[in-house]
Amino acid sequence: MSQPFPNAVVASNETSGTVRIRTANVSDVEGLSSYFTGLSPTSRNKRFMGARADSSAVAAECLAKAGHPDHFTLLAEFTLEGQRTIIGETRYAYDAAARSGDFAISVTDVFQRRGVGLQMMAAMERHASNLGHDMIAAETARTNAEMRGLARKAGFEDTGLGDWQPVHFAKRLSR
Numbered sequence: 597m598s599q600p601f602p603n604a605v606v607a608s609n610e611t612s613g614t615v616r617i618r619t620a621n622v623s624d625v626e627g628l629s630s631y632f633t634g635l636s637p638t639s640r641n642k643r644f645m646g647a648r649a650d651s652s653a654v655a656a657e658c659l660a661k662a663g664h665p666d667h668f669t670l671l672a673e674f675t676l677e678g679q680r681t682i683i684g685e686t687r688y689a690y691d692a693a694a695r696s697g698d699f700a701i702s703v704t705d706v707f708q709r710r711g712v713g714l715q716m717m718a719a720m721e722r723h724a725s726n727l728g729h730d731m732i733a734a735e736t737a738r739t740n741a742e743m744r745g746l747a748r749k750a751g752f753e754d755t756g757l758g759d760w761q762p763v764h765f766a767k768r769l770s771r
């Protein structure tokens with residue numbers, strides 16, 4: 597069953613739409629697939645660090661482990677006049693050997709720079725911390741200013757390290 601995050605209504609606009617963050621489940625494959633299809637080519641390339649055309653396969657992959665205790669996908673949903681649309685997603689997976697969670701995130705283009713990404717990061721951290729995880733780390737392209745900016749704003753240390761292309765960032769979670 598999907599789980600809403602308390603206090604996760606992150607925005608409303610003049611037409612009284614609201615944004616809510618919740619965990620995804622297998623019934624979200626179609627919605628998530630449409631969401632990925634609707635991303636601009638630039639955002640999609642950044643999200644997957646390269647081109648991926650098969651949105652429905654990607655959505656199914658994201659949700660295949662929905663019931664697994666160490667994996668989850670969060671969705672940001674915009675509701676207007678009863679109509680719900682996915683406008684953001686965060687996929688999280690815990691690596692027990694590395695004792696660290698890894699994540700990927702995107703927000704649909706028209707909703708970017710409105711605080712949705714930051715709220716999804718906060719919800720992901722809460723969820724991971726509740727699962728007993730201490731550390732989250734990820735990599736993004738060195739040129740991805742928005743992801744590096746978002747990570748820094750969320751309190752991640754951007755080490756600037758990595759090969760010529762990706763950079764690594766990490767955060768120790770507090771309880």
Ligand SMILES: CC(C)(COP(=O)(O)OP(=O)(O)OC[C@H]1O[C@@H](n2cnc3c(N)ncnc32)[C@H](O)[C@@H]1OP(=O)(O)O)[C@@H](O)C(=O)NCCC(=O)NCCS
Nearest residue numbers: 642643700701702703708709710711712713714742745746
């Ligand atoms: C990265 C991404 C998820 C950010 O989501 P968002 O909802 O736009 O982020 P927010 O509005 O919460 O922004 C939070 C902070 O991130 C930083 N940020 C966001 N967009 C930025 C941009 N274009 N340039 C520089 N910094 C940016 C800023 O510090 C911002 O705070 P501010 O608006 O107060 O300055 C979004 O840009 C996205 O989906 N990009 C394409 C996919 C992607 O690159 N994913 C990362 C790889 S997994």
